[in-house]
Amino acid sequence: MPPPTQANESAEVLFSVQGLWCTSCALAVEARLSRLPGVQSASLHYPSATLLVSGTHDALDEDRLAAVVRRLGYRLAPPEAARDAEARLEAESRYLSLRLMVALAFGMWTMLASLLIYAGALPHAGLEQVMAWVSGAFAVPVVGYAGVPFYRAAWRTLRARRPGMDALVTLGALGAVGVSLWLLYRGSAEVYFDTAVMLILLLLAGRLVETLCRHRGLRALQALHTPVGEVARWGRGAWQACAVEEVGEGDRLRVAAGEVLPLDGTLCDEEALLDLAPLTGESAPRRFLPGEAMAAGCRNLGPPLVLEVTAVAGRCRLDKLRERMWWQQARKGELQRMADRFAAWLSPLAVVLALFTLGVAWLAGMPQEEALVRALSVLVVACPCAVGLAIPLAGLAGSGRALARGVVFRDPGAFEMFADIRSAAFDKTGTLTPGEPQVIAVTVASGVDHVSLVGLAALAAQGSQHPLSRALCRYARDQDVQGAGEMRQEDERRGQGRRVELVDGRELLLGSGSWLKSLGIEIPSGTDEATSEVALGVDGRWLGTFSLGEAPQPGTRETLARLREAGLTLALISGDRGPAVQRFGRLVGLGPGECYPDRLPESKSRLVAAMPQPSLYAGDGINDVLGIATASVGVAPLGASSAAQEGAAVVLLRPGIGGVETAWQLARRTRRVMRQNLVLSGLYNALALGLAVSMAIPPLVAVLAMVASSLSVMANSARLGWGGHEEPADARGAFGVPGEPRVDEPTLKANRAA
Known part of the structure; x- marks a missing residue:
């Protein structure tokens, strides 16, 4: 949105935030920016890393906002293009995969050593003590390297005074290590290094699955047209190669057969056959006439064409579509705001409950080891991963599914x-x-051939930009009728019609019935007020009348x-x-x-x-x-x-209103999944916290339950992208102007091959 002219007027700016690790990071950035003077609101969509800030013009200075975000450990950048988001997610996947492999390689030995101790498979207590130290030694790379991203994010969110899931993960992992070291110091072999290892390992696996889900949702944007690097532009009397960024409005570009239109423009040739599948998903191509607007991303199925550019790179229709998607992803609905509020107070509540559990256990005379373990279980089980993912993943999956269906x-x-x-x-x-009329009926004078009438009418309408003339030309093409003759002179009178003189001396008059009558041509009166009528006369004789109207x-x-x-x-x-x-x-x-x-x-x-x-x-x-x-x-x-x-x-x-039904169905499904996710995550946290406070739950079981909750939310959101029925064939309809015949698959393939 362009900046306002007055400093105190409200405006909105859009950015991309790099370095985010989890939803808690997003909430921390939002909280820190919202506290700035002049900032009305800050909304950061974690799956797409898109930040929307609202406030006064002075408060939205990019350098000022970037400095605040940088102090938290993140970077502010312009909104990402689809390919940049893809590269970022691939880098995140590699980052997570490396740490996950380290956690797996060393964590498996920690788990094996702990399993031998738990199962009582070792012959004497001394060997159990040695195996407990071995378990701790193999846990060092996992806790000291694989878990570093959680600690970093926890510190950043604490600095922003908005601790979240990573703070709980850090407390849980380091708490498990601390309790285990204290138990080893007291000579006990019942250590919990495996809890810290499993917490980090499973959360890394969950983050990787989450990244892949985001990857899948953002592919819908990448599937849109990406402009080519070079185009053929007319200049200095020849077609010259130049970068697409150098093309300006009004330049003429040549698009070869089979190539994709690089920019929006209008057709300069007599006719073009384009495949609009990248824009609409339709398989039937459409004919374009001179002067008609064409959008970037369409494929030329006919001979080479020439277009006059109407929108430069970055301002084409698909570029605007990407921008709209950025703005949409940054805004939050009521369900998302509810989930954020829930996650914000859940983390402090978990810490309070853990301290409460520890104090009650000590006052009840419970052994110190058991009291610490129960408090540790409360911390681990309360991680609000599922709450933070409940709405964003469902919204991203629903948006991607909707975009794929137009x-x-x-x-x-x-x-x-x-x-x-x-x-x-x-x-x-x-x-x-x-939006354009089409021929509904044709009245032919006695002794006149229908094909001849259509051919002469198309000849008389050729070159005119009037909607009725264009409809007649399109009708002739659909009927496979060619205009017979060659024009010598033409004259178009606004609101009346066209007078065309042919080389052979014939004079064609094409226009309204009242105009032809004023020129002395007798024609039958029209009968349908709901249609427009165009009459054709040749050398003072009426040949026929075309009734044109709008068809659905x-x-x-x-x-x-x-x-x-x-x-x-x-x-x-x-x-x-x-x-x-x-x-x-x-x-x-x-x-x-x-x-x-x-x-x-x-x-x-x-x-x-x-x-x-x-x-x-x-x-x-x-x-x-x-x-x-x-x-x-x-x-x-x-x-x-x-x-x-x-x-x-x-x-x-896509053409028509079939998308309204599609959008309604997807909206109902997406909202249902959002509510299901909130219920799933809310029930999990309520039940898990209640059980952890009231009874002893092994920390490892708490880790597995927490991860299972996050995976359930991811799987439920993924149903939006994988399931659902397709629109009926009649809702999708033929492509282009009604009345234009659909092109079957063999013809389409032949056109593409040509």
């Missing part, structure tokens, strides 16, 4: 709100329709039917005239009472506010921004204006 959740709070929606309202043009995106009717069956109240709110809206409503299965035509932006907002709440509104234009802001959840469909996308909490990457 839905971007820009606000994590939308996961919670979307799951509760009771009503859904939709704009018509550009949301339920592709494929799967719209089925999607709305399923939403209605789920109990949602539906509405079609449009600024178009009544007959067109009512006709379209019938096409998609909406009744007259669910269609609201002739609505201005203010009336759209009032209608959305009057619907059952929480509500959803999907719209693509500037006139829909107010409705998006009024609704509980705003949705921007594919191709929406930048204003609509900025105001929406959810952005769709």
